[in-house]
Amino acid sequence: WVRMDATPRGDPLVEEQLEGEGAPGDYGEQEAIGPTDEELAALEQKLAELAQELSYTKQERELAEAAGVELTEARQIVQEIQEAENTRLANGERVVDVLAQLFSLIIESRRTTKIDYTGPVRKREGGEAIDDIVAHAIGIKSGQTDPLSRSKPTEVPKEELIFGGFDVYIIGDKSGSMSDTVNGEAKWKAQRLALYLILSSLYRFEQNLERARIPQAQALGVRTQVISFRGSGKEELDEDKPLSGEFTAKDKVKLWQSLGNQGQGNGDVAAMTKIQEQMETEGVENRLRIILACSDGEPDDKARVRQLAEKLGQMNTVTIGVGITETAGNVPVIFDTPYSRGVVVANMADLPKVLAAEVVKEAVKLFPEKGRVNLDRFIKAILAKFEAR
Numbered sequence: 086w087v088r089m090d091a092t093p094r095g096d097p098l099v100e101e102q103l104e105g106e107g108a109p110g111d112y113g114e115q116e117a118i119g120p121t122d123e124e125l126a127a128l129e130q131k132l133a134e135l136a137q138e139l140s141y142t143k144q145e146r147e148l149a150e151a152a153g154v155e156l157t158e159a160r161q162i163v164q165e166i167q168e169a170e171n172t173r174l175a176n177g178e179r180v181v182d183v184l185a186q187l188f189s190l191i192i193e194s195r196r197t198t199k200i201d202y203t204g205p206v207r208k209r210e211g212g213e214a215i216d217d218i219v220a221h222a223i224g225i226k227s228g229q230t231d232p233l234s235r236s237k238p239t240e241v242p243k244e245e246l247i248f249g250g251f252d253v254y255i256i257g258d259k260s261g262s263m264s265d266t267v268n269g270e271a272k273w274k275a276q277r278l279a280l281y282l283i284l285s286s287l288y289r290f291e292q293n294l295e296r297a298r299i300p301q302a303q304a305l306g307v308r309t310q311v312i313s314f315r316g317s318g319k320e321e322l323d324e325d326k327p328l329s330g331e332f333t334a335k336d337k338v339k340l341w342q343s344l345g346n347q348g349q350g351n352g353d354v355a356a357m358t359k360i361q362e363q364m365e366t367e368g369v370e371n372r373l374r375i376i377l378a379c380s381d382g383e384p385d386d387k388a389r390v391r392q393l394a395e396k397l398g399q400m401n402t403v404t405i406g407v408g409i410t411e412t413a414g415n416v417p418v419i420f421d422t423p424y425s426r427g428v429v430v431a432n433m434a435d436l437p438k439v440l441a442a443e444v445v446k447e448a449v450k451l452f453p454e455k456g457r458v459n460l461d462r463f464i465k466a467i468l469a470k471f472e473a474r
Contacts, residue, residue, distance in 0.1 A: 151334035162341045169281040172437045175473045180441045181286050187445055187467050188290040192297050194456030195247070195305065205233050247453050248401075250306045250372035253287055253444065255280055256356040257313035257325065258380045258409065261349050265381075267433045272381055272409055277344045279437040281337075283377075283444060284309055288332035305451065306330060312359060313343060314352025317385050321348060322355055328363070353384040357393040357404065364400050374402040375447045377440055380416065381409035387419050398424025405443050409436070442471035 120128070141149075141156050142163070149159035172180045205216055209231055216236035224232025257280065263273040291307040310328035315321040325343045326336045360376060376397065384390045394404045406427035408416030413429060420427030428443070430436050449457065449464055457464065 148334045148337065152338040154338055158338075158341075162337055165278065165341070166281045166285065166337065169278040169437060170285060172278070172282055174438060174470050176470060178470065180282060180438055181289075183467060183470055184286040184441055184445070185289065187448060187464070188286075188293065190456075190460055190463060191305075191448065191451045192293060194452050194460060205236065248371060248373040248451055249304065250308065250369070251287075251448065251451055252308045252310070252328070252372055252374040253283070254328075254360050254374070254376045255283065255309070255311045255440075256353065256360075256376065256378040256380075257311060257344055258351075258382075259313045259315045259323075259344065259347050260351060260380075260382065261347050262381050262412065263409075264347050267410060270433060272433060273345055273347065275433040275436050276379055276409070277340065279440050280311060280340060280344070282437045283440050284311070284326070284332050284336075284340075286441070287444075288330075291330040310360075311340065312356045314350075314356055315346070315348025316350035317352050317355060318350075319355045319359065321350070321352060322359060351380060351382050351384050353378055353380055353406075354386050354389050354393065357390065357397070361393060361397055361400075364397070364402070372401060373447065373450055374400065375444070376402060376404040377407055377443060378404060378420075379407045379409060381412050383413065383415055383419065390419060391422050391425075394420065394422050394425035398422075403447055407436075407439065407443070409433070438471060442468075445471060 138156075141160065145156060145159045145163050148154070148163060149156045152159070154162075170179065170181050174180060174183065205220065214236055220232060257276060259273065263276065264271055266272075267275070287307050287309050294305055294307065308328050308330050309326065309332070311324070311326040313323050313325050315323065323343050325340050326332075357376065357378065364374070374397075390406075397404055402424070404420065404425035406416040406420035406425065408414065408427060408429040410433065411429070411431060416429055417427035428439060430439050445468060449468075452460065452464070
């Protein structure tokens, strides 16, 4: 505490009125001099900085520490991811919640069972139907009240041999036209929001699969990768997220920094070629793969896109061309092959929902055949939610 006075010594009006009686504020050697305007401004700045420091959430602090970025940048990234995950369908449900419903059904459907016979047993041992009527009659005749003549069906967990992995590759467009604004928002930012939503949802799916503890021989793994192009050449490709089942703090920051960095030209062909070469090198079979190729224009070589789609299709890969606004109106025609398809997103606000809908259409292939039949009503209801946008 500092001793201060509202009427400091030196006011001539006050001293004249109270002459000889000691003017207010006259504390002699003990009188404190008030802070200057500069000192007050510095103190206010320091308090504001402290308040800002204390306002950061645990999530923001962890992201900043893990990725080595400033807290202010971490806050922007976290807020954008939260905005992406709050994207809603026409019925008001969050897209991430509906995706989670589908992924939960996939996990549960893979835990199929078969009936295994155990017998003969007694009724008190869990026996149900009489399996051997002769043995039952003989037992009763011999005075047994509970003969050893019944069967006991036992449910044994069984995993069907289906796709052992789900890989989602996303090609991002960083051409100069992605800086154009639609309804007041740049295309590149809407694209980044959509990617955050898809990557976050698939990462949670992978985590839930790990917690489900499905036997390793039939385990299902989910991986994602993001490649973006600044031009048409291979040297103008950026790997914004490596192929993995993780979605780390560094991945989130790299996406944030990279997808806003525009160049010139369309690199669909170069990106698809890179993914094809990766798959050939990896040589992993029994995986379901999809490529979401975003672009607000047309590829330089349409014929080459079709050739690549065919080669990728032979490796369980479906390529989906995602045309961003009417400038990419020919994308559905270009990607119309037995191994690929195309869709145009007229409204940028729909981009996250469109990408999610395409993931859902392919993810249903992860259901075992019997599970797909049994859950057909639920699967159709989930698909209908995306179609109603």
